[in-house]
Amino acid sequence: MPQTSDVMSGLGPVPNVRPTLRQRLVRGIGPAGAAYVFLFPWLAGFLVLTLGPALYSLYLSFTDYDLIGAPRWTGLDNYTRIATNDPKFAASVRVTLTFVLLSVPLKLAFALGIAVMLNRGLKGLTLYRAIFYLPSLLGTSVAIAILWRQLFSGDGLVNGILGQFGIDGPSWISTPDTALYTLVILAIWQFGSPMIIFLAGLRQIPGDIYEAAEMDGASKVRQFWRITLPLLTPVIFFNAVVQTIEAFKAFTPAFIISGGTGGPIDATLFYTLYLYQEAFGYFRMGYASALAWILLVIIAFFTAFSFLTARYWVHYDD
């Protein structure tokens, strides 16, 4: 092959270069070593900031610890007190469960309803989608919590509007019976991100299924219940799990609207807020660690429960 040799001779003799420092390093540590170099930041973070602390907080949950002295082993004391003699714990669980069980289904219902409406080849889809998504993006900020505190206060906007109809509303955020519902409304207001996920799911449903149903004379309502909803169950399942976990972790709005107290009379004492008060208000670090592990168990229970029941209602293609 003359051409090849021509090319080779054109390049001249192969230069005898020493490998660079980096090349020698790479060869020195081998491929597995190189992989661990990439993995190092994560691995260090995992061991020092996640695994170690998780185990240490499990230990702390069996102690009495105020940050000043050493942790003092108290066995199951924290847990028994939580279970038997802590009205604030009971209140915070009640508040949080009410919040989760109200806000998640309502938020998902809104998200699905609007997504179905938007998925009809409307003009202006991107504009509507953007408008509905905006509150999700802004909603976790302190600014929106402040706004909510004004909207639902005694002389706030909501009562201003009601006043025009001659209704004299209470101060919604300082009435124990209604305070939590203002937070539920705030959560529903942020239905935008599950809506976007529903829209993506709706796109995946092939149009010819609906055509076939149409031929067979299925009404639109029937098509929704028999086609759209079953085919969307994996997305509904996903959204439900993600939103439930998020709802359990909600903190900022309750903190801002109640001024950090969880009031009026513990009506907005979210679990995370109670944990914060115990840890950073009273510096009962052992007790707060026990609360954190109970939260982990509650969330794990809900997640496991949804995964176990999923096989009865979530429809997968195969």
Next chain:
Amino acid sequence: MTDAALTPMEEPRAPGRPVWQSVLIHLVLVGISFLMLYPILWMLSASFRPSQEIFNSTSLLPSQVRIEAYPEGWFALRVSFGQFFWNSLVISILSVVGNVIACSLAAFAFARLAFPMRNFWFALMLGTLMLPYHVTLIPQYVLFLNMGWVNTILPLVVPKFLATDAFFIFLMVQFFRGIPRELDEAARMDGCSPFRIYWKIILPLSMPVLATAAIFTFLWTWDDFFGPLIYLNEMSQYTVQLGLRSFIDSTGTSNWSALFAMSILSLLPVFLFFVFFQRLLIEGIATTGMK
């Protein structure tokens, strides 16, 4: 609305739909849009209103536009909001840099390199996604307290350089797996080291996922309230979110228009991200299911 919501979806661009039905749906959607945006628009207009007018006006147009609330709010606390914005900006940018570097390094190892215990570490990494941060909160606080890091930005920023936001690792692993393997195999044949493959091949091809991670890190860090609340005690260190909280605590409800003015300013960066990166945000959510 429920009626329309329960109506089954039609195939896109359904030609046979009567006009009145389209008009009706648009009316419903416009109504909902207005209802959703009304509180934010009202807050915007309230920030330009005299305080006493806020309580008896439900309209969106102020009777007179006054901008005094903005300077009033800006200098209402011992430390100006300029300092708070600067602090938030520094923390957010450092978090973005940390997350993008550390998460992409780890993701590259998981997606492209073979090493002992890879599946084990990967499973653990996925496991941390489910872990509520409360479980690690207190020992982390004790650790940072003993290192003398409390009341500095280090506890908020350093963890990002250690890839503690495992979600983004997962996101990047998914993306890197979609890049054709032939590319890095060819490069390896030519004697490219893994570091060069990461830097010269994978990263340049992964701009969409890196941008998504960067944008969401910025937004989440900017909005974060809990972390700064725990670690920053001195007002000169406060982020915007903490500044707003001090504002409402100190002035209470006496100066709503100044409070709203600062609230609007705190939302402005988020809003700008929304305007300029809407596509990336929405695609990011649709494909990954982020909150």
